Amino acid sequence: MNQKIGIVGCGHVGSDLAFSLVTQGICSEIILFDQAEEKVASEAMELRDMLSAVQRHTKIVAGGTDYTLLADADLIVMAIGPTTLLREDRMEELKETSAAVRSIVPQIMKAGFDGIFMNITNPCDVITQIIAKESGLGKERVFGTGTxxxxxxxxxxxxxxxxxxxxxxxxxxxxxxxxxxxxxxxxxxxxxxxxxxxxxxxxxxxxxxxxxxxxxxxxxxxxxxxxxxxxxxxxxxxxxxxxxxxxxxxxxxxxxxxxxxxxxxxxxxxxxxxxxxxxxxxxxxxxxxxxxxxxxxxxxxxxxxx
Known part of the structure; x- marks a missing residue:
């Protein structure tokens, strides 16, 4: 059974998540997205390089910013990070990350996505609620990593x-x-x-x-x-x-x-x-x-x- 996961944001967290999914054989396909398209391509290439050493084959796709590839995804992970990392209070990230999420989620929904959103982006709880509002999906289909x-x-x-x-x-x-x-x-x-x-x-x-x-x-x-x-x-x-x-x-x-x-x-x-x-x-x-x-x-x- 094909199980497609989209990861939006390929910073440290998004990339490590992709690594975990591949090494554990959790899904059959991963599509990576980020504004830095060269980085996405490199992350995808390196993940492919390790496929011969893991237990299950996973298709790795470098999506860049082409959100139409997410139309048939089972689950999308929002893993956008702020440009400045050293902030003790996660609420300080809200202005930057909320603007990015409010821009990207409508594009994903326009592509025809009808799966589940899981959010990592901080401040996690606020951004999760923003995704729910912007996507219009049922509350059961939007959740965050939370606590x-x-x-x-x-x-x-x-x-x-x-x-x-x-x-x-x-x-x-x-x-x-x-x-x-x-x-x-x-x-x-x-x-x-x-x-x-x-x-x-x-x-x-x-x-x-x-x-x-x-x-x-x-x-x-x-x-x-x-x-x-x-x-x-x-x-x-x-x-x-x-x-x-x-x-x-x-x-x-x-x-x-x-x-x-x-x-x-x-x-x-x-x-x-x-x-x-x-x-x-x-x-x-x-x-x-x-x-x-x-x-x-x-x-x-x-x-x-x-």
């Missing part, structure tokens, strides 16, 4: 603290993929054991800050972040294409708050099968969630109030 990466970082941080593999930690980071995110401590488990009571409130805040700042620290050291988000995105694509019905913390539409925000949802071949309830959160966690929704909502309205 999937933040949750991975939380598991890594706690895994290091407890000296266990991060896969032994379960639970979620919720809210904005940004400054207002929070660890939902009521959901965090080490195997079957709730870990919340192992930490004082001060320690919880310290660990939350370590998780939030992890991306910024990577950015300062190497100039960009890409391995984590590319791996998270590849896993989300795999879940959709396999119709796996797995629960992941992604940026989805919260109908009550009228905003896209990171929270657990079931993913399948249609995109978002179901947004799960937050009923098990504590009162304080719900308050943090509401505040995070407000941050995202205000930023979204800034784009459309001008």
């Amino acid at each position: 999937a990466l933040d949750t991975m970082r939380m598991r890594s941080t706690l895994g290091e603290h407890f000296d266990v593999a991060p896969t032994s930690i379960t639970g979620y980071v919720l809210g904005e993929h940004g400054e207002s995110q929070f660890i939902a401590w009521s959901s965090v488990r080490l195997a079957n054991e709730a870990v919340e009571k192992r930490f004082s409130l001060a320690e919880q805040e310290m660990l939350k800050e370590q998780v939030r700042a992890r991306g910024w620290n990577i950015l300062l050291g190497k100039g960009w972040t890409s391995f984590g988000i590319a791996t998270a995105a590849a896993e989300l694509i795999s879940i959709v294409l396999r119709d796996a019905h797995e629960v992941m913390p992604v940026s989805v539409y919260d109908e009550k708050r009228d905003v896209y925000v990171g929270r657990p949802a079931i993913l399948n071949k249609s995109g978002i099968k179901e947004v799960l309830s937050l009923a098990d959160l504590t009162i304080e966690e719900l308050e943090r969630y509401e505040k995070s929704c407000l941050v995202i909502k205000q930023a979204f309205h800034e784009v459309y109030s001008k």
Whole structure:
């Protein structure tokens, strides 16, 4: 079965995502897009060069800026990055990235695209909502990577603290993929054991800050972040294409708050099968969630109030 993925934006993240998709044999065809058409051609050529060393053949196409090639794509990843990377607050990227997305999405829809949009571009939640608005697709067919990466970082941080593999930690980071995110401590488990009571409130805040700042620290050291988000995105694509019905913390539409925000949802071949309830959160966690929704909502309205 042909499974075609389009990646719009071939910077560090888009290129690493393509690499992950090819090495894992997740899809049968990848089309790469970027304003820098020579770079796209080079990325495609290098990916083809490694095909003899991977388990499954993947067709690699350099699309440049010809979005008509996306008419029959199953899923498109928006991975446009800002020209200036060293920004601690992802909201600072909004003016630049929102303009690019508002220009590109209508072109893709005009080409006849009728699949699923997955967004990586920051600020993730706001841009995901912009894609939903500009595309006119159903809310179940537009989602963002949201707090999937933040949750991975939380598991890594706690895994290091407890000296266990991060896969032994379960639970979620919720809210904005940004400054207002929070660890939902009521959901965090080490195997079957709730870990919340192992930490004082001060320690919880310290660990939350370590998780939030992890991306910024990577950015300062190497100039960009890409391995984590590319791996998270590849896993989300795999879940959709396999119709796996797995629960992941992604940026989805919260109908009550009228905003896209990171929270657990079931993913399948249609995109978002179901947004799960937050009923098990504590009162304080719900308050943090509401505040995070407000941050995202205000930023979204800034784009459309001008």
